[in-house]
Amino acid sequence: MACAARARGRRALMLCLGICLSLLPAVNAAHAEAPGIAVIYPQISEPYRDVFRQIVDGVREAADGPVIARAIEEGDSLDWIGEQNITRVIALGRRGMAASQQLPPAVAVVVGAVLLPPGPSAGVSGVTLTPHPARLFDRLLRLSPSSRRVYVVYHPENNEALMALARDMADQRNIELIALAAADQREAMLHYREIVERRVRPGDAIWLPQDSVTVNESVVLPLLLEKAWAHQIVVFSSSPAHVRRGVLFALYPDNVAMGRRLAGLVHERAREDGNQARLSPLVDLRAAINVRAADHLRLGVHRQDLRDYDLVFPSR
Numbered sequence: 166m167a168c169a170a171r172a173r174g175r176r177a178l179m180l181c182l183g184i185c186l187s188l189l190p191a192v193n194a195a196h197a198e199a200p201g202i203a204v205i206y207p208q209i210s211e212p213y214r215d216v217f218r219q220i221v222d223g224v225r226e227a228a229d230g231p232v233i234a235r236a237i238e239e240g241d242s243l244d245w246i247g248e249q250n251i252t253r254v255i256a257l258g259r260r261g262m263a264a265s266q267q268l269p270p271a272v273a274v275v276v277g278a279v280l281l282p283p284g285p286s287a288g289v290s291g292v293t294l295t296p297h298p299a300r301l302f303d304r305l306l307r308l309s310p311s312s313r314r315v316y317v318v319y320h321p322e323n324n325e326a327l328m329a330l331a332r333d334m335a336d337q338r339n340i341e342l343i344a345l346a347a348a349d350q351r352e353a354m355l356h357y358r359e360i361v362e363r364r365v366r367p368g369d370a371i372w373l374p375q376d377s378v379t380v381n382e383s384v385v386l387p388l389l390l391e392k393a394w395a396h397q398i399v400v401f402s403s404s405p406a407h408v409r410r411g412v413l414f415a416l417y418p419d420n421v422a423m424g425r426r427l428a429g430l431v432h433e434r435a436r437e438d439g440n441q442a443r444l445s446p447l448v449d450l451r452a453a454i455n456v457r458a459a460d461h462l463r464l465g466v467h468r469q470d471l472r473d474y475d476l477v478f479p480s481r
Contacts, residue, residue, distance in 0.1 A: 201231035202431060203246050205264060206257035206278075208236040216420055217257055220278060223424020224255060229432065237264055246272065253431045255291075262289070273435035276444075277427045278418075280375055282326040283446040290434055290442045292426060295375055296403050296416045297446040298331035302338050304414060304452065305370055308464055309399050312370040314341045318356045320378035321346045327374065330446065353379040354388075361392035373402035373412070386410060397462055405453040409478050413458045422449035451475040 204224055206217040214236075221234040233251070237243075243264060246254060256265035257278045265274045276291035283293050305312055315335065319328055328344045335342035345360075347353035360371065371389060373380045380386070380402075390411040393400045402408075402415045426449055453476035459466040471477055 201233060201249075201251055202228050202253045202255060202428065203249075203251045204232060204234040204255045204257065205237050205243070205261045206234070207260040208238050209258075217278065219420035220257060220424040220427070223421035223426075224428045225424075226421070227425040227428035237261065239263075243267055253435050255427050255431055273431055275427055275431045275434055277423060281444055282324060283330060283444050284326040285441060285443050289444060291430060291444055292423060293444050293446055294418060295327060295446050296450055297334075297448045298327070299334040299337075300416055300448060300450055301372065301401065301403075302334055302340055304416060305399065305401060306338065306340075308414060308454075308459065308466070309368070309370070309462065311368045312399050313339060314343065314366075314368075315370045315372050316343045316345070316360050316365065317372040317374060318345050318347050318353050318360075318379045319374055320348070320353075320376050323376050323378060324374055327446070347379050350378060350381055350384075353381070354384065357385060357388060361389065361396070361398070365392075365396060365398055367397040368399070370399040370401065373400065373404075373407065375403050382407075386412075394458075394461065399462060405476050408453040408455045408476065411455060411458055413462065413464075414452060414454045414474075416450040416452055418447055419449040419451045423447065425449075453478065455479075 202224060204221050206221075209217070217236075221232070224234075225232045233249070235245075237260065239260060241264065246268065252272055254265060254268060254272055254274045256262045256274055256276045259279055262276045262279055265276070268274060274290070276289055278294060279291070280294045281289075283295055302315070305315070317328070317331070319325075332342055332344070345356045347356055365371070371393070373386075373389075386407065389400055392398065394411070400412045402412050403417060404412075405415050405417050408415045452474045454466070454471070454474045455478045456466060456471070457479060
């Protein structure tokens with residue numbers, strides 16, 4: 166009886182193994198056919214190449230399938246994407262975004278690491294490099310609760326959409342946002358001189374947006390930092406390099422977190438066929454602070470507060 170039971174057990178085990186083995190080719194085939202994500206980014210030198218690598222790392226962390234990352238030169242063909250049945254593409258940088266225009270409509274595309282105004286955009290979805298104004302204002306009020314008036318000089322063509330969003334975010338936080346449009350660097354300098362010489366009061370803040378027209382690092386920044394130091398003005402921006410030079414704080418991209426967000430967005434883009442294209446401001450951010458400026462402004466930043474910052478200047 167015991168021998169018969171063992172024989173039945175062996176037959177059952179062999180039957181189970183046979184069923185499992187028969188399923189393996191189908192499982193492997195299904196995995197092989199699972200559409201992955203392609204990430205295309207410019208062929209560029211260090212240290213900028215490392216930024217794209219970090220974004221790709223974030224994509225890999227959040228992707229639900231294989232990720233193929235490839236650096237491209239201008240004019241490179243993307244035929245390999247169709248040949249590998251890839252239906253989701255993350256295009257990084259302006260070169261990646263431009264190259265993605267050759268892809269067929271059936272391929273879901275999102276862009277990242279591009280400095281474009283947030284908001285609805287014809288045919289383009291993704292994440293800009295522009296920090297969300299809400300994050301900037303919240304950080305400002307955390308450091309300087311009395312700063313209820315913020316000046317910003319901006320180029321309308323570059324940042325009108327950003328200013329519209331910023332006005333809403335400022336209103337929600339009881340901040341008076343005074344946004345002054347400038348068509349060129351000369352008009353921007355006139356605005357800055359009027360702000361620092363006639364309009365600004367101690368405790369007011371000046372926001373330096375990502376704007377190549379109105380934020381000239383060789384002319385505008387030295388002027389503002391000199392006046393800010395003399396008149397107890399808070400200056401904040403989106404560049405850690407500005408913080409090194411004396412700006413109170415800056416918010417800048419968390420590249421790995423941006424990659425994770427882009428992986429989620431391209432998945433949503435593929436599922437929601439025909440959804441409205443939209444560029445979102447950056448919410449995955451790191452923070453830098455200048456403690457010397459904070460001490461000068463008497464903001465009472467303590468050692469434990471510095472744990473909320475990824476970069477601290479001057480370095481200690």
